[in-house]
Amino acid sequence: MSILINKDTKVIVQGFTGSEGTFHAEQCMAYGTNIVGGVTPGKGGQEHLGKPVFNTVKEAVASTGATVSMVFVPPAFVGDAVMEAASAGIELAVIITEGAPVKDMQAAKACAVKNGMMTIGPNCPGIITADECKIGIMPGNIFKKGNVGLISKSGTLTYEGANQVVNEGYGITTAVGIGGDPIIGLSYKQLLKMFQEDPETEAIVMIGEIGGDLEIQAAKFIEENITKPVVAFIAGQTAPKGKRMGHAGAIISGTAGTAKEKMDALESAGVKVVVSPAEIGKAIKEVLS
Amino acid sequence: MNIHEYQAKQIFQKYGVPTPRGIIANTPDEAVANAKELGGKIWVVKAQIHAGGRGLGGGVKLAKSIDEVRELADEILGMTLVTHQTGPEGKLVQKVYIEEGANIVDELYLSVVLDRAAEMPIIMASTEGGMDIETVAAKTPEKIIKVAVDPAYGFQGFHGRELVFGLGITDKAEQKKMIQFASKLYKLYMENDAEMIEINPLIKTAEGDFLALDGKMGFDDSALGRHPDIEAMRDISEEDPDEREASQYGLSYIALDGEIGCMVNGAGLAMGTMDTINYMGGTPANFLDVGGTANAQTVAKGFEIILKNPNVKAIFVNIFGGIVRCDRIANGILEATKLVDVNVPVIVRLDGTNAPEAAEILKNANIDNIITATDLGDGAAKAVAAAKGE
Structure with missing residues (x-):
């Protein structure tokens, strides 16, 4: 599956x-x-x-x-x-x-x-079901078959995350790069639901970034709907505060979209949040063993 | 891409969105000539930089005589204006906008921006104009009126009614003026592929007119190709020269104040690399995304830009090749060591497409200050140690 x-x-x-x-x-x-x-x-x-x-x-x-x-x-x-x-x-x-x-x-x-x-997408690496079907530009060979689902805004962090999962002896069911543009298609919520319903997926890696509030919404959704273990990393804890012109963007989402806000929201939803992408593999090992 | 207030007002005027009259000046002499041309007894001298908070920073001042216009223009032109949106280094003021004074009886707020959740533009309005609107939104969210407009149907009468009744405008003539104002603003937002328009304050005058006293506009960079008139408004002096140079080579660069230079493919992994360096007790000197088309030449350019920063004590090259091929990056590193004096340790982690070939290239080159790393954690640890001279 x-x-x-x-x-x-x-x-x-x-x-x-x-x-x-x-x-x-x-x-x-x-x-x-x-x-x-x-x-x-x-x-x-x-x-x-x-x-x-x-x-x-x-x-x-x-x-x-x-x-x-x-x-x-x-x-x-x-x-x-x-x-x-x-x-x-x-x-x-x-x-x-x-x-x-x-x-x-x-x-x-x-x-x-x-x-x-x-x-x-747009502006994404695409989607891959390990050993079956690749629709996108990711290097296929790093996605070994297994039982971890992966959702990521960032392309190269999709590869980094999958590679670490594989290096710990686990593998991937399906990995989806959702892209980080202002308007995107499938997002965390819908994909989390699909992974929850997929009998083969036993754990989920979720990789986010600063900006917007999709990860905050995902945290709420996980708290209410997801029983499988989720490991998350949010890129941009050390990113400088953007030099901005106006304020309208921040008001609209009601959040500044900082990494810390997102990490806190996910943590309180029971997600295992890692502070460095280098820890994703270890965290998956921990939640699956 | 952002533009100046005076440019935003030119666009407003083209669409019939009312503004006070004003003329841009590059020198105090021009400022005086503009004030005379505008006539009247009161003028406002406004610094033109791409940031908000100009008034609080001393960049917007009222002149009650022509002599005062000259004094203020002389004072503001050439000053480095620091506001909460410029960063501590501030921005050099090279132009001032001379605007006629207005009889303000009320200050409102109006903006148009994409609501990512609703996936359509939203018009926001408030009676609390002239204030820090983020504070208003946080403390009294009921004072922000939000009206989403679906582009499939456009700005309808009910959108206008929600706005004017929400703002407590009861006079029929005033209602009509405000609805027209908002409808024209929405039109210009859509037709120009704007990313954001913000007017704070939008004033009501003693004469019962609504005027855009300020105007901030940003545009979708991806759509600039179909708006040559907007692209012509680009002010390159507002952009960081290193960032601009990098972008000409397809590199995305932002300077930071740490010690470890970073060269990474992909914005997410680049941020993740900075986070990891920080987590391991180091400080990143920059964000640098080499993009999907990196080759030997762009990598060499990246080294050159990173090494311009005298604080850099080590460089961490972290590549997970998908479209980017690791062997090209390895050749780029070798190229860079010939073109630029790379006098700091370079920690290299290459994984993904053609990584074994890349490892071979680096091994055969046998360069003293290149240290290879097996993965992200290993690379970050070695970079932090190298920057500390360990």
Whole structure:
């Protein structure tokens, strides 16, 4: 078992024939991901990496039965691509591209929600179910199969966390990089719930960052709903206070979003909070033994 | 990207959001000429820097004569203004805005910002203008009115009514003016990909008009490509020169006041590395994210920027390669030792994509002050020890 994706998941790539799309689609296929085709407008009918290319997501879905899309289009086209996927009946879009305008993502997310499509990202490493399916840009070899679920805002801390879990003799069910942009898709709450319901996952690593209040909300959710052990690290305890212009951002969330606030909230929700990412592996060993 | 008050007001005026009249000045002579052109008997001389709290810091002053305009402009231009938002080093004032005085009878607060939880813009208003609004929000949250606007439907009549009744505005004409003010502000927020607009205070004049007496605006950097007019407002003198140089090489750099230089891939791991150094009793000298496209040249540049800081006693290179290939980083370190005089110990931890090749490269180079580390904890411990001269 795993969450969201497995070896049978049919995946298409939006931005399939571009250099990034090509490189990472190849890596994903080498990992075992069932990529069934891709979309590049104007190149429909061609073949790329041995898979069919379509002009539209609608055609790709009709022809391949794909349910998940990996989005690699350039930043200015991300909003459009996500809305196309949502309108074509895709169930999950994994958005890797960095630098999509916030206004575009706001509209795209609203469209996804309306069409019942889940999203991950943007600006994230993607999602991986160990030894089965990788949809993203993470180095697949460090994710050995096991019983720990991982959720992280940061890409490289996803790798660091997974690596430590593996080095302690444990492994990963599914790891998800949710991204740290102002508008993101699946967040801690929904993924924590999925890991709670996944029979194979026995513990969860949650990696957060300063800013915003998602981790605070997650702490409340964990207290009320999660019975599996959770290990958390919040990056940015030593980050300098940002030089800001206005105050509106802090008022809106009702929190300054400091690492300390988040660590305290998680700790009082019963989470094992570590002060350095170097302690994640040890903490997992502790909660699982 | 942030802009100055006078630039924000130019945008306000373009959209019909009322402001007092004002003209920007670079010298006391220009300030005097501007005051004469504006006419009247009272002028406000306002320092233009990218930070709030200018009034308390002595950067906003009232002049009651043309001579006083010259005196104040002379005093404020060239001063280093320190406010609670500039950091202790302050900011050099290079421009002053000369604005006509206004008959203020009331001070309000109005802002538009993205509500991340609601995933839509929110308009916030308060009767407590001219105050530190974060204190108002903390102590009397009921005095902050919040109205979320879904861009799918735009600013509707009810949004306006919630605002004016919430602010206790009862006069019909005034209600209409305030609703128009807020609706235009929302429009300019959306059309320019703004990240934040804040007006504090928004004043009511004796004549019953509402004016933006201040204006702060920030924009979504990812959307600047489609707003060349906004991008042209960038003031590079407001940016740290080292941070700017770093960004030209795809590096994200922020100077800190510790002793251990850091070079890391990814913002999260970079912060995590600083946290670990701190946890082990050291102090980070900087935040440096080499990004996803790091190569030999960018790594060498990173070393150069880190070593400009005389406080640096050791450098910790911590890379977990995903897209970034460790062998390229290793070559970059070797390149850097040829280009820059690396006179401090360099602790190197390379993990992930092509890590074995990288280890081989560093081993064969056999450079005295390069110390390899097996993992994050080991690397941080060695860096802290090296910085202490152990």
